[in-house]
Amino acid sequence: MKILVLNGSPRREKSNTMRVTRAFLAGLTEGGGAEVELIHLSDCRITPCAGCLSCWGRTEGECVIKNDDIPLLKEKVLAADIIVECFPLYFFGMPGTVKVFTDRMLSMLCTYRGQVPVKGTPFHGIRPGVEGKKFVVISTCGYAQTDLVYDPLLAQLDIICGPGAYLPVLCPQGKTLCVPELTERIDRFLTKFTDAGRELRDTGTVSEQTLLSLRKPPFPQRTFQRLLEKFWDDEKKGVRGDV
Ligand SMILES: Cc1cc2nc3c(=O)[nH]c(=O)nc-3n(C[C@H](O)[C@H](O)[C@H](O)COP(=O)(O)O)c2cc1C
Known part of the structure; x- marks a missing residue:
C-alpha cells in the first residue's frame, strides 16, 4: 500500500497539522506493509496554472508546463493508493500553495462540456486513472471549533471531489497542538486520530461518526481562551520555541 502525504503547511515538521497527520498515519500504517512518502509542498517548485486549458483540449490530460515539480508530483499521485493532503486552514x-497545486491538477479532471452542476455530485468527474484512490484531507485551524469555519473549504471539496469521495479529518484549536507544556495532554487527545487511521486501515474508510468525533476540540472554551492569551503574551515576549 502506497501512501503519499502532501503537506501544505509552510511550518513543515513543526506544523500543528503535521502533528495530527503523524498521529493519523501511526494508526494507518500500524503493523507495517505500507510505504509512506512525505512531500512538503513548500519545498516544491510549482508554477501557477497558465490558464490555457490545453490539458482539456489538444494535449488531453497533459499539462504544457513541464519544467517544474508538477509532472513528478502527478506521477506520485497516480502511483499512490492513499493520498493524504494536509494543510492548515x-x-x-486551503493555503495558496495548496490552491496553486490544486489548480495544476486540472488536467486530472474531465473537460467541461456544458454539463449542469448537480448538488451532491462532483461537478466535473475525474479522468480515468485517478478513480479508486482514497483521498484523505487533514486540516487544523486556529478557531475554537470547526463549525462554520470549515464550511467554505468543505463546500469547495464537495464540488471538486463529490461528498463522500474524500475523508475530511478536521481538528480545531491548532495553536494548542505543539505547545511543549501541553504535550502529554495533546498526545492523549491525538490517540483518537491514530484510532481513525487504524479504522481506515481495517475497514477501508472512516465512518461519519468517527469523523465528527475528531472535530471535538481538545480544550473547553474558557481554557482555550486562557491558553490563547498566554500564547500571544509569549509571542510578544519572544519566548515561544515552537514558531
Ligand atoms: C495566513 C493565515 C490564515 C489563517 N486563517 C485561518 C482561518 O481562516 N481560520 C482559522 O480557524 N484559522 C486560521 N489560521 C490559523 C491556522 O489555521 C492554524 O494556526 C493552524 O493550526 C496552523 O497549522 P500549521 O502549524 O500546520 O501551519 C490562519 C493562519 C494563517 C497564518
Missing part, C-alpha cells in the same frame, strides 16, 4: 480555505 487559511482564510477559511
